[in-house]
Amino acid sequence: MFMHKRQPFYNIKRAACATLAWVLLFLAAVKYPAVAADEGTSPAAWAPCQSGQVYLPAGDGSLPTALSGVSARGAVLMEAESGDIAFGQNEKARLPMASTTKIMTALVALECLPLDTVVTITPDSVGIEGSSIYLVEGETLTMEQLLYALLLESANDAAVAIAIAVAGSVEAFARIMNEKALELGLTDTHFVNPHGLDHEDHYTTAAELALITRAALQIPAFRDICSTARKTIPLHADEGVRLLINHNKLLTSYEGCIGVKTGYTKKTGRCLVSAAERNGVTLIAVTLNAPDDWRDHTAMLDYGFKLYESVTLCEPGFFSAPLWTVSGVQDYVMVENTDILSVTLRRNHGAIHCTVEIPHFLFAPVTNGQKTGQLRFTEKQLDGTEQLLGTVPLYAAYSVPAVTYKRGLWDWIRSLFGT
Numbered sequence: 001m002f003m004h005k006r007q008p009f010y011n012i013k014r015a016a017c018a019t020l021a022w023v024l025l026f027l028a029a030v031k032y033p034a035v036a037a038d039e040g041t042s043p044a045a046w047a048p049c050q051s052g053q054v055y056l057p058a059g060d061g062s063l064p065t066a067l068s069g070v071s072a073r074g075a076v077l078m079e080a081e082s083g084d085i086a087f088g089q090n091e092k093a094r095l096p097m098a099s100t101t102k103i104m105t106a107l108v109a110l111e112c113l114p115l116d117t118v119v120t121i122t123p124d125s126v127g128i129e130g131s132s133i134y135l136v137e138g139e140t141l142t143m144e145q146l147l148y149a150l151l152l153e154s155a156n157d158a159a160v161a162i163a164i165a166v167a168g169s170v171e172a173f174a175r176i177m178n179e180k181a182l183e184l185g186l187t188d189t190h191f192v193n194p195h196g197l198d199h200e201d202h203y204t205t206a207a208e209l210a211l212i213t214r215a216a217l218q219i220p221a222f223r224d225i226c227s228t229a230r231k232t233i234p235l236h237a238d239e240g241v242r243l244l245i246n247h248n249k250l251l252t253s254y255e256g257c258i259g260v261k262t263g264y265t266k267k268t269g270r271c272l273v274s275a276a277e278r279n280g281v282t283l284i285a286v287t288l289n290a291p292d293d294w295r296d297h298t299a300m301l302d303y304g305f306k307l308y309e310s311v312t313l314c315e316p317g318f319f320s321a322p323l324w325t326v327s328g329v330q331d332y333v334m335v336e337n338t339d340i341l342s343v344t345l346r347r348n349h350g351a352i353h354c355t356v357e358i359p360h361f362l363f364a365p366v367t368n369g370q371k372t373g374q375l376r377f378t379e380k381q382l383d384g385t386e387q388l389l390g391t392v393p394l395y396a397a398y399s400v401p402a403v404t405y406k407r408g409l410w411d412w413i414r415s416l417f418g419t
Contacts, residue, residue, distance in 0.1 A: 058350050078284045090206070091207040092207055099154045116144065120138065133244070148231045177191040196265075216260075231243075250276075254298060313343060372395060374392060
């Protein structure tokens with residue numbers, strides 16, 4: 001009889017405990033949504049705690065006078081960091097490219113073989129028409145030495161030697177060149193050989209040649225080689241040395257020039273790809289069939305350096321703030337950025353906004369250096385949209401261990417009801 005009367009009350013207590021537990025868990029989920037901010041979490045899941053802060057005002061709008069009078073049949077001026085085109089003249093027209101082909105030849109070679117690869121010259125690499133370093137069958141040179149001959153002396157025999165070393169034949173190497181073009185998203189570029197001698201199916205556009213150059217300049221060895229004024233490499237049978245001279249006179253006449261490649265045949269006319277860097281801004285200029293290419297490039301690069309500027313958006317320690325922790329020995333952890341972010345912008349850029357993207361809280365334990373969120377920098381465009389300029393990760397500045405509880409949550413709830 002006694003047990004019969006107590007049983008309903010006991011069931012009510014159990015039901016109340018269960019209901020309270022679910023209520024507590026629900027309230028915790030509403031107040032502190034369980035959002036993890038590790039490497040695998042999408043930034044879209046992070047809750048912005050600060051948004052739309054104007055960090056940098058719009059540019060002053062002082063732009064250079066529009067560029068005109070470029071002699072080239074096809075021309076383009078590109079900002080290397082973003083790929084932004086500052087000037088174009090028939091930049092999408094398919095045209096032959098002569099020895100500027102060798103930019104892609106070098107790019108493929110550098111991606112396929114180490115610089116210290118020893119290459120034995122085969123009969124197929126000897127006696128190639130056009131510019132040459134007069135390779136001899138059986139002599140050996142490193143890939144690096146052949147690349148210097150390729151980019152400084154524009155040696156066609158060196159181009160063939162590189163192609164055979166990489167792919168076994170000129171035809172097989174051309175296939176790799178075309179595969180690389182597709183990888184770069186190029187639709188109006190096709191290669192038949194590694195040197196650029198005339199062929200009706202060998203062509204590119206000024207815009208796409210600039211994209212090839214942009215990819216090549218990301219390889220430090222390419223930048224070093226194409227910006228070298230002169231170099232010596234061995235002459236066969238230890239008979240002396242070959243002196244290689246870079247034919248790009250902008251290297252000595254234009255401040256900040258870093259190459260890249262000259263080219264010429266009677267059919268293509270004068271072709272030139274140049275790049276220059278000043279104050280953190282890198283520009284790429286391309287002209288195809290340009291009677292006055294040196295003047296064209298000087299004018300284009302001058303225009304570009306008046307148009308663009310390098311802007312530092314944040315430096316280490318730019319952002320530092322507390323972030324709540326749950327079940328930690330401390331109530332919060334400081335989060336901060338340790339990286340620098342600089343971007344190249346037109347001088348009439350829009351206002352720069354910084355959005356802080358972090359979760360509402362972190363569950364302990366938190367480890368020193370743990371990624372906790374990011375800073376997101378955007379530029380406001382004229383049409384009102386926001387263009388992403390870059391992101392900078394935020395990290396925990398120190399560790400916060402988790403609190404060790406002797407009893408679990410369920411044990412604590414049961415103790416409230418004496419069960």
